[in-house]
Each structure stands twice: as structure tokens, then as C-alpha cells.
Amino acid sequence: MHVDHSEVDRRTLLRAGLGAATVAVVGSELAFPAAAQAAPGTDLDWIISCDEWDARPPKDPLSVSAIPTNKIIVHHMAFPNVTDYSREQAVKLAHDCQDLHMDGNGWSDTGQHFTVSRGGYVLEGRRGSLERLEAGDRQMISAHCPGENGRAIGIENEGTYVTETPPQALTDSLVKLCVAICRQYGLHAHDIFGHWDFRTTECPGAAFYREFPALRRRVYAALGTKLGDVPARRWPDLWRFVNSPSVRVVQHLLTFRGYAVTVSGTFDAATVAAVQDWQARNGIPVDVDATLTTPTWETLAPELDQHAAARRSPRCRRFSPPRGTRSPSPGRTTTPPGRRCRTCRRCTACRATASSARARGARSSAERSARRSSTAEFAAAVRGTPHRRRALAAARRRASTASSPGADQRRVAVGPV
Ligand SMILES: [Zn+2]
Numbered sequence: 445m446h447v448d449h450s451e452v453d454r455r456t457l458l459r460a461g462l463g464a465a466t467v468a469v470v471g472s473e474l475a476f477p478a479a480a481q482a483a484p485g486t487d488l489d490w491i492i493s494c495d496e497w498d499a500r501p502p503k504d505p506l507s508v509s510a511i512p513t514n515k516i517i518v519h520h521m522a523f524p525n526v527t528d529y530s531r532e533q534a535v536k537l538a539h540d541c542q543d544l545h546m547d548g549n550g551w552s553d554t555g556q557h558f559t560v561s562r563g564g565y566v567l568e569g570r571r572g573s574l575e576r577l578e579a580g581d582r583q584m585i586s587a588h589c590p591g592e593n594g595r596a597i598g599i600e601n602e603g604t605y606v607t608e609t610p611p612q613a614l615t616d617s618l619v620k621l622c623v624a625i626c627r628q629y630g631l632h633a634h635d636i637f638g639h640w641d642f643r644t645t646e647c648p649g650a651a652f653y654r655e656f657p658a659l660r661r662r663v664y665a666a667l668g669t670k671l672g673d674v675p676a677r678r679w680p681d682l683w684r685f686v687n688s689p690s691v692r693v694v695q696h697l698l699t700f701r702g703y704a705v706t707v708s709g710t711f712d713a714a715t716v717a718a719v720q721d722w723q724a725r726n727g728i729p730v731d732v733d734a735t736l737t738t739p740t741w742e743t744l745a746p747e748l749d750q751h752a753a754a755r756r757s758p759r760c761r762r763f764s765p766p767r768g769t770r771s772p773s774p775g776r777t778t779t780p781p782g783r784r785c786r787t788c789r790r791c792t793a794c795r796a797t798a799s800s801a802r803a804r805g806a807r808s809s810a811e812r813s814a815r816r817s818s819t820a821e822f823a824a825a826v827r828g829t830p831h832r833r834r835a836l837a838a839a840r841r842r843a844s845t846a847s848s849p850g851a852d853q854r855r856v857a858v859g860p861v
Contacts, residue, residue: 488624491558492567493574497535500542502553502571507585509594514681515635516625517589517596518618518656519556520610520648525603529563529613537602538567545587555587556598558621564613566621569600580628591685592642597625605649619659623666633663634678642686644709679741683733684711691715694736697744698722 521541526533542554549555557573560566568574572584577597588598599621601614610618622636638656639647664674680690687710695707695715703718711734719734728739736744 494568494571497538504552508582509585511595513583513595513629515596517598517637518648519600519639520605521600521602522604534561534565537561551587556600559600560614560617561602562611562614564617566617577628589642605652607651609651619662622663633660641680642688644688679738683735684716
């Protein structure tokens with residue numbers, strides 16, 4: 445389900461060169477001829493069209509986007525995880541969703557382009573989406589993810605997947621649908637995102653999102669993508685209208701680069717100014733919407749080598765990286781293979797051995813305490829207290845037993861000196 449009700453995608457207008465003054469015309473048709481690259485005879489008959497599931501007509505005229513489609517955004521519907529896997533349930537689902545979006549949210553039509561049921565049925569959502577998919581160009585402007593509605597195909601999946609994963613039939617159909625969309629729009633498996641990559645929401649659910657790498661691998665395989673053609677990263681092209689946890693990452697990186705921005709997750713004016721300043725300083729085209737283009741991400745994110753670990757905690761004093769392993773970026777160190785910080789327990793490298801680090805910490809703490817007390821006794825002895833010789837002998841004994849096995853227990857028995 446979506447809490448955002450803003451259906452108008454202002455970026456779509458701006459990118460189309462229409463500008464703010466023509467916002468009023470949103471809702472009218474932007475006519476585009478059928479795409480030249482439309483795949484003739486493409487078999488998409490397995491998608492149940494709006495006519496086939498008897499959808500209501502849209503309340504308002506729908507628009508075709510003027511900008512290219514560059515991603516797929518996957519959602520869960522936050523509907524019950526039903527065990528009715530029939531076609532009838534899939535059709536009922538499409539009707540329920542359309543009613544909710546039109547009557548509850550006040551939208552013109554179903555928000556997403558396509559719907560997948562738990563039984564694996566795929567249905568057209570917003571009217572016209574199937575026709576645009578067959579054409580392979582210029583999607584319908586939708587209402588599934590504000591800011592991305594003109595350039596992202598939205599797929600809603602029946603169910604709630606915060607803790608549960610979708611049934612196999614749903615996943616298989618989702619793969620099939622993603623493959624068809626990628627083929628028709630010239631996209632790749634790495635162009636598949638989750639809703640929360642662009643908005644602050646629980647959608648598509650943590651359990652589902654965890655399966656996205658497997659989903660992408662299946663789409664890659666079906667598309668016949670060579671591994672060598674897969675980019676190392678596909679950065680989310682965030683811009684000033686989005687509001688998601690990914691924005692916090694941007695703000696952390698800007699802070700790391702010295703900008704005074706608040707890490708809030710909201711793409712505020714300070715973040716816009718910082719991104720644009722960074723772009724200007726690094727010879728990257730400055731985007732009017734402060735879009736995090738690939739060069740912007742690549743320059744903002746510090747380079748790490750293959751053995752890079754997390755940023756060293758300020759509490760970490762005992763571990764100093766060997767000469768030559770300190771990276772050029774201030775405050776960032778690299779941990780050589782096999783090395784573990786023994787003190788801070790905050791470094792990523794330490795987490796795997798946190799319990800053994802705690803045990804080591806307890807032991808070394810007892811040793812330090814023993815040494816401190818014996819040193820105090822020794823100093824007192826040197827200063828010439830009445831029992832100088834006895835105190836000196838006791839200090840030496842404690843110092844020697846402190847480093848032997850079982851010293852912890854003996855210290856407890858002796859008590860503080
Ligand atoms: Zn969603």
C-alpha cells in the first residue's frame with residue numbers, strides 16, 4: 445500500500461521540457477507514435493489485460509511519459525498472504541486494488557503498471573500499460589512511486605513480505621514479467637529496484653528484498669546476459685524529490701566530504717546545494733534537480749581496496765595499521781587480511797569475533813589492574829614505608845602471578861589493594 449498520494453510526476457514534465465507553467469495540463473495526452481523497436485509478434489498473451497479482468501475505466505485521461513523508462517520498481521501490496529491461488533482470486537485482487545487506488549487514494553486508475561498474484565497470475569494494472577509494453581517504448585505515467593512514475597515500471601505483488609517470502613509461483617511469474625519488461629524496454633536485471641530504494645516505506649518487505657539478488661540472477665540468466673557486461677554497481681539515480689533511506693547514505697557521504705548537511709533522509713535544500721557544489725567542483729554536469737548521477741556517486745564514495753574494512757572507531761587505540769596500509773582518505777584505514785582490532789569491537793573486522801574479543805578484553809583488564817596495584821605497592825616501598833621489604837616482595841609476586849593462567853580468579857580472591 446502507498447501513503448503517497450501525489451500522482452503528478454513533476455520531473456516527467458520538466459524532463460519533457462514542459463516546465464512548471466504547464467503543470468495544469470497534466471492529465472492530458474502526450475501522444476507518441478508506436479516505437480520503432482517494438483518487437484513484432486511479442487507473445488504477452490499470458491498477461492491478463494484490463495479488458496480481460498473487466499477493469500473500470502479511468503476517472504481522468506491518462507498520460508504517456510515523455511522520458512525513457514530506466515528501471516523496474518518492485519512492491520508488495522501489504523495485502524493478506526492468501527492461500528487461494530486461483531485466477532478468480534487474481535481478478536478479485538485487481539479489482540480490490542483498483543477500487544482502493546481510485547476511491548481511497550483518489551487516483552485516476554490503478555497505480556502500478558502490473559500486478560502479480562500469489563498464484564502466479566500477471567495482470568495489467570494501469571490501463572495502457574500492456575499496450576506500451578508491447579510497443580516497448582514510453583510507459584504510462586503511473587502512481588506507484590512519486591518521483592519515479594514517468595520512468596519506472598511498477599509491479600505490485602500480492603501479499604506482505606516483511607517476514608515471509610513470496611510463494612514460488614509468484615516469484616516465477618515475477619521473473620517472467622521482469623524479463624519481458626527488460627527485453628521490451630532495453631533494461632537489465634540490475635535495473636530492478638525495490639520501492640524503499642526511492643521512498644521511506646516498508647515496501648517491498650525485508651524478506652522479499654533479501655531475495656532480489658536471486659531474482660536478478662534469474663533475470664540475467666533468462667536474458668542471456670554475460671557476466672562481463674554486468675556493471676560493478678547500479679547506483680540509484682536519486683534526486684531532490686525522493687525521500688528514502690538511500691538519501692541518508694548520500695548525506696553521510698557529503699558529511700564525510702566536509703559539507704554541513706543533516707543526515708535526515710530528506711533531500712533538503714542543503715543537500716541539493718551540496719550535491720550541486722560537489723558536481724561543479726568535480727567537473728560533473730550540475731543537475732538542476734541535484735540528481736545523483738553515476739559520476740556523482742563514484743566520486744562521492746571513497747575508493748576502497750579489496751581488503752577494506754569499516755571506518756576505524758575513534759575508541760580504537762590499540763590497532764594501528766602497518767605502514768603503507770593507511771588510505772589517502774582521512775579517518776579511514778584498511779585492515780590487512782587476518783588482522784583484528786583487539787579493543788574497539790566497533791570495527792567491522794572485529795564483529796565476527798566479538799565474543800572472543802570480550803574474553804580477551806576481560807583478561808587484559810585484570811592484568812592491567814594487577815600491574816597497576818603492584819606498581820603502586822612498589823612505589824610505596826621505594827618511598828620507604830615501614831614494611832618496605834615485605835611490600836616489595838608482595839608486589840613482585842603479584843606481578844608474576846598476574847600474567848599466569850588463573851590470575852583472574854586470584855585477583856578476585858585478593859580484592860582491591
Ligand atoms: Zn510499494
